[in-house]
Amino acid sequence: MQLINFKEANCKNCYRCVRACPVKAIRFQDHQAIIDDTRCIACGQCFLACPQNARDIQSDLPKLRKAFEKEKNVVALIAPSFAGFYRNKGGFIHGLKELGFSKVVEVSSGADEVTRAYERFMVEENPFYAISSCCPTVNLFIRRYYEELSDYLIPVVSPMLATGKAVKGEDRESYTVFISPCLSKKCEPLTFGNEGTVDAVITMEEISQMFTERNLDPEALSPYRPEISGNDLGKKYPLKGGIGEGFESVLTEKGYDILHVEGIDQVKEVLEELRSGSLGRVFLELNACHESCISGPCIPKKTISTFLRKQLVKNHVKTGWLEKGSTLSFSGMDLKTTYMRNPVRKKQFSEKEILTTLGRMGKRKPKDELDCGACGYDSCREKARAVLEGMSDVEMCMPFMRTRAEHMNDIIFYNSPNMIFILDEDLCITQMNPSAEITFKVKADEVKNLPIQFLLEDQGFSRVKTSGYNDLNRRIIYEEAGLIVMQSILFLPKDNQILVIMSDITEEENRRQELQTMKENTIAITNKVIEKQMRVAHEIASLLGETTAETKIALNRLKEIVQEEGS
Structure with missing residues (x-):
């Protein structure tokens, strides 16, 4: 099941995703990532x-909403990092x-x-090496790219699955929903043996969306506590x-060093050390995200800073809740699991095949291999292998584009929507392409050999x-050119x-600014209308008061006249 991908309409062929991907799991087909x-x-x-924020993530929100509609016993399993996202936990x-969860479990x-x-x-x-198995991304990374190290993963389920098992143990019909900033947790319930333990996985971004839809501001709500709370550990x-x-005391007693490693690049580095056998007896706590689980990829766009989140989680460890909730029973529950090897087998190519592909990219001599990394691959030879595997295209090479442009018949150069200068x-x-000519309203021949500062x-x-x-993928504002x-x-x-x-992202930026201005203007107009309505209401009330007083005087006078005539 394809849980994550890119939206086709938004892909701009900038290759930043390939550069960011630690395992180069992104291929290009018809210029689409x-x-x-x-x-x-x-x-x-x-x-x-x-x-371009072109991400397309399989969402469990429709399933969750259907569970609410069917009035199921929907239980929220909130990740320990939840305390870092709201000052009012x-x-x-x-x-x-308020959203409809019948029970909240830490x-x-x-x-x-x-x-x-x-x-x-x-x-x-008493293993020589041991690796924590709480991070699904690390588990996938090891099982797919360091299969021989899979045996070092501690064969215990994650806290999410352990909690889900306990909740299901108390009520098999409960609908369990895990909430966290983690993307890879969406994959975990689908792995063999874990089916049905957690029914839906919702990100902090998605839960924030649900709050917005219901006009709920958690910071302004009175504080509740969860039904089930955990302890400091x-x-x-x-x-x-x-x-x-x-x-820690057990690890120290058994003679283990404890290493905490964050970020996939450092995880890769320490796994290479394990592979070589150069590390001593060690327990490795590995997390794919920097600053561990408080900084997953699916946090709300407008949220508090990383280090404030860290501080809030630390405060929650210290203070907990004024009243502790109940506890879950794990009695007799088996939390053991097996992390099966699932290696990625890459096809091996001959030196001839690699050299032929390099030649197609205009790299016929070793000195032609610039290894600039603009295509997303660390070297031209790695890029050639990716082309042979069908993961990359020959055209995904900026120096190659420049070389072809020198022959004045380059299709990419003349048809690219991007502005290109040499x-x-x-x-x-020395050269500028038609997109640049259109943008700057000048012919290439007219500015040839002129300093770029002319434009x-x-x-x-x-x-x-x-x-x-190289200076790659930087957002630049050219005020004089209006770009x-x-x-x-x-x-x-x-x-x-x-x-x-x-x-050119001017139009997108302008639309964003227009939207912001529109919001500000709408607020200003709303305030003016409210003020005017209040003023009119006061004036009407004042006029009504004066008219009523005058009417009372006139009627009393009439009454007196009638009484005088009657007497």
């Missing part, structure tokens, strides 16, 4: 890097109740039990080192020329030239 789910580790780095619990309660299971495993099995799980800290060593224009102020050109380092662009500047050492590629 597509995630290969047989290679993906669900880290979400491609989504965070995408400037009790208001968050209240908000979940997954830190399951984390407590996972810690105990870890401790038992380390005492009974489980609440520390989202924090760096929070897992190992729960049974500058010489003095930053004078644009120097924003990075001189720096790249002087340093020799906002995504700009990449590449230094081409072979010819001592500069390749400039600009994607």
Whole structure:
């Protein structure tokens, strides 16, 4: 099942997703980025890097809404990181109740039990290497790309699944919904043996959307507490080192070093060390996200800062709830699991095949292999292998585009919607493509050999020329030209030239600004209407008061006259 992918309409072929992907699980087909789910580790780095926000994530919201409609016993399993997203953590619990959740359970309660299971495993099995298995992305990464290290994953389910098992153990008919900022948790309930434990996985981004739809502000709601709460050990799980800290004394007694590793690049580095056998006896707490679980890829767009989230989670560990909730029973429950190897088998290619593909990219000599990384791959040879695998296209090479442009018959150069300039060593224009001619309303021949400053102020050109380092995918505002662009500047050492590629995002930025202005104007107009209505109401009330008084005087006078005539 394809859980994550890119929206076709939004892909702009910038290749930032490929550069961000640690396992190069993104292929291009008809200039559209597509995630290969047989290679993906669900880290979400491609989504965070995408400037167009072209992400398409399979959502469980329709399933959740249907469960509410059927009046099922819907139980919210809130990740230990929840406390970092709202200053009023009790208001968050209240908000979940308003949405329709019948019960709220802190997954830190399951984390407590996972810690105990870890401790038992380390005492009974006494492995030389042990890796925490709470992060689904790390598990996928190891099982797919470091299969020989899979045996070091502690064979215990995650806190989410442990909590789901306990809730289902009390009420098999309950509908369990896990809520967290994690993307890869969406994959976990689908793995073999875990089906039916957690019925839906909702991100913090999605739950924020539900609050907005219902006009609920958790920060303004009165505080509730969850029915099931965990203890300090489980609440520390989202924090760096929070897992190992729960049974540190046992690890120390058994002679283990404890290493906390965050971020997929560092995870990869430490796995290479394990593979080589160069590390000593160690327990590894591995998290794919920087700052661990408080910084998943699916956090609300407008949320508090990372380090404030960290502080709020720490405060929750210290203070907990004024009244503790009930506890879940894990008695007799088996939390063991098996992390099966599922290796990605990449086809091997001969040197001849690689050289032939390099030749198709215009790289016929070793010195032609610039290894610039603009295509997303670390080297030209790695890119050639990706082309042979069908993961990449020959055209995904900016220096190659420049080489073809020099022959004046390059289709990409002349048909690209992006503005492209080639500058010489003095930053004078040697070529510009038709998109640039249209944007700047000038012919290439008219500005040839003129400094780029004739059209644009120097924003990075001189720096790249002087340093020799590429400056990729930077948002630049050219005020005089009235342009906002995504700009990449590449230094081409072979010819001592500069390749400039600009994607015009002015219209998108203007629409965003117009929307903001429209919102501000609407608020201002609303305030004026309210003020005017209040003023009119006061005036009407005043006039009514005066008229009533005059009428009373006139009627009393008439009454007196009638009485005088009658007498």
